Amino acid sequence: MTGPDDTGRAAGNGAPPHFGPGSNSAVLLRRLELTVRHRLDGLLQGDHLGLVPGSGSEAGDSRTYHPGDDVRRMDWPVTARTQVPHVRETIADRELETWVVLDLSASLDFGTAACEKRDLAIAGLAAVSHLTVHGGNRLGAVVTTGERVDRYPASPGRLAADRLLRAVVATPRAGAGRRGDLAEALESLRRPPRRRGLVVVISDFLGSDAQGTADWERPLRGLSARHDLLAIEVVDPRELELADVGLLTVVDPETGQTLEVPTGNAEVRRRFAEGAAAQRREIAAALRRAGAGHLRLQTDRDWLADVVRYVADRRRAGSGGASR
Numbered sequence: 001m002t003g004p005d006d007t008g009r010a011a012g013n014g015a016p017p018h019f020g021p022g023s024n025s026a027v028l029l030r031r032l033e034l035t036v037r038h039r040l041d042g043l044l045q046g047d048h049l050g051l052v053p054g055s056g057s058e059a060g061d062s063r064t065y066h067p068g069d070d071v072r073r074m075d076w077p078v079t080a081r082t083q084v085p086h087v088r089e090t091i092a093d094r095e096l097e098t099w100v101v102l103d104l105s106a107s108l109d110f111g112t113a114a115c116e117k118r119d120l121a122i123a124g125l126a127a128v129s130h131l132t133v134h135g136g137n138r139l140g141a142v143v144t145t146g147e148r149v150d151r152y153p154a155s156p157g158r159l160a161a162d163r164l165l166r167a168v169v170a171t172p173r174a175g176a177g178r179r180g181d182l183a184e185a186l187e188s189l190r191r192p193p194r195r196r197g198l199v200v201v202i203s204d205f206l207g208s209d210a211q212g213t214a215d216w217e218r219p220l221r222g223l224s225a226r227h228d229l230l231a232i233e234v235v236d237p238r239e240l241e242l243a244d245v246g247l248l249t250v251v252d253p254e255t256g257q258t259l260e261v262p263t264g265n266a267e268v269r270r271r272f273a274e275g276a277a278a279q280r281r282e283i284a285a286a287l288r289r290a291g292a293g294h295l296r297l298q299t300d301r302d303w304l305a306d307v308v309r310y311v312a313d314r315r316r317a318g319s320g321g322a323s324r
Helices: 009-013 025-043 076-082 117-132 158-169 182-190 217-224 266-289 303-317
Strands: 058-064 086-091 097-103 138-144 149-156 198-203 228-235 247-251 258-262 293-298
Touching: 025 117, 025 158, 025 303, 076 086, 097 117, 097 149, 097 182, 117 138, 117 158, 117 198, 117 228, 117 293, 117 303, 138 158, 138 182, 149 158, 149 182, 182 198, 182 217, 217 228, 217 266, 228 266, 258 266, 266 293, 293 303
Parallel strands: 097 138, 097 198, 198 228, 228 293
Antiparallel strands: 058 086, 138 149, 247 258
């Protein structure tokens, strides 16, 4: 686990800085900004710098179809009226509005590798900010902790994005025994409806309803009807498999429930790994059903390398939006 003074480790092992109590947030944010700028600008040059590839989303005029045109842009009403194939051109909207839904509930205050999941979530917000805030684009955020929901209006410019990051870092940690409510934060973006743009959801996606199904899936589906979606899943390796450390006492930070786990038992470790894998598969399936692109960041991996790989893959695929 990183400590307040472990600021120099971010560049060496790929871990973001630890925004713990007593840390110098201004220094850590500056270090994070420099790391993000150096890595992303160095590896994602020119047209690759961005999260939403493609020519645009606003409908333009129709024109006659030419061989090689994207058949997904066929204008069927005009084609039916004229009996001549037409395609609908799109207008590139240079002023993208991006909303980030950031989950900082108590389950994010956990980490057994290079950082806490909370630090990784804030780093993901910094990367999204760097990739989207340019050319008049606006960035806003909804931050939920389970105790409070903070809304920051979408504003253009790097200075506004920096203010947003500072405000998010200063968000108090949720108290023990308070469950997060990602679904409520997502619903707040649906009503009232906002202009078409990009919605990025950063969470561990561990919330579920009384039936055990993801309570955030339905509002996420609702957002996909109007926006491009990107889900950034934040994971710690100990959530995927247990280490053999003998009898381990674990506490659920969102319910306060305590459980003793005999990690020395190989069968217990196997069943835990199988259950965790099944849970992550269901999360991935729910995100696909919602029409969201899916990027996983882990506390034991080089998170910026994963961001670069994801953005480069989307550009090569030319999806024009979230992976479906």
